[in-house]
Amino acid sequence: MPASNSAELVLLRHGIAEPRQAGRDHPDRPLTAAGRQRTQMVMAALVRRGLRLDRLLSSPYRRARQTAELALEAGLASGLAVDERLKPGGALETLLSSVDGRLGLVGHEPDLGDLACMLLGCPPGGLLLKKAGVIQLHCSAGQWQLQTLLRPALLIDDLGC
Numbered sequence: 761m762p763a764s765n766s767a768e769l770v771l772l773r774h775g776i777a778e779p780r781q782a783g784r785d786h787p788d789r790p791l792t793a794a795g796r797q798r799t800q801m802v803m804a805a806l807v808r809r810g811l812r813l814d815r816l817l818s819s820p821y822r823r824a825r826q827t828a829e830l831a832l833e834a835g836l837a838s839g840l841a842v843d844e845r846l847k848p849g850g851a852l853e854t855l856l857s858s859v860d861g862r863l864g865l866v867g868h869e870p871d872l873g874d875l876a877c878m879l880l881g882c883p884p885g886g887l888l889l890k891k892a893g894v895i896q897l898h899c900s901a902g903q904w905q906l907q908t909l910l911r912p913a914l915l916i917d918d919l920g921c
Contacts, residue, residue: 768862768907769879770813771872771895772831775799777823785848787821798912799827799892803834805915806894813837814861819846819868827892828866837864846871853878859899879904 776795780786791799816837818828828840845851846867852875855865865872873887876895880887887909889895894915896908 767859767899769856769859769897769899769904770811770862770864771876771889771897772827772864772866773869773872773889773891773893774819774821774823774827774866775802775830775892777891787847790822791826795823795891796826796830798916799830800834801916802892802894802912803831803836807834807836811836811896812862813864816840816864816866817843817846817855818866819848819850820844821847821868824866824868831864831866876906880906 775791775798777789777791780789813836816828816831816839818824818840820842824846825842831837832840843855845855846865848868848871850867850871852865852867852871856879869889870885872895873889874884876897877884877886879897879899887895890911892912894908894910895906898905898907
């Protein structure tokens with residue numbers, strides 16, 4: 761539940777990362793060159809469309825931090841904090857007690873999509889967030905509403921990757 765009567769929550773999935781090794785995830789997997797380029801284009805498009813965040817929190821995983829840093833470079837937010845609760849399988853819902861203003865979370869699937877579903881009252885797995893995709897939610901009087909669900913291709917003209 762947000763701290764005020766109105767809040768915005770922007771969920772950003774990390775960009776395309778290097779492949780898993782032996783089918784296992786690793787927290788130090790970086791964005792690929794194509795993932796970096798695509799994410800830069802998405803962040804620039806969001807800023808051009810007027811999106812600004814008061815706070816930006818990122819998973820400590822390298823690919824998420826790199827995505828959040830690209831958001832900062834584009835001007836989406838003025839500062840960044842790393843939060844362990846944004847790791848895959850983390851307790852994202854505990855971040856909601858302090859949502860005030862416009863908060864951005866950079867993290868992983870299925871966690872971000874499931875968080876949005878929990879807030880909207882839809883079943884887990886009902887919203888899927890593509891890499892470098894965006895979900896924007898608005899809360900007014902304790903009620904969350906979906907404002908935007910965007911895959912990268914809808915934000916940028918030519919993916920180039």
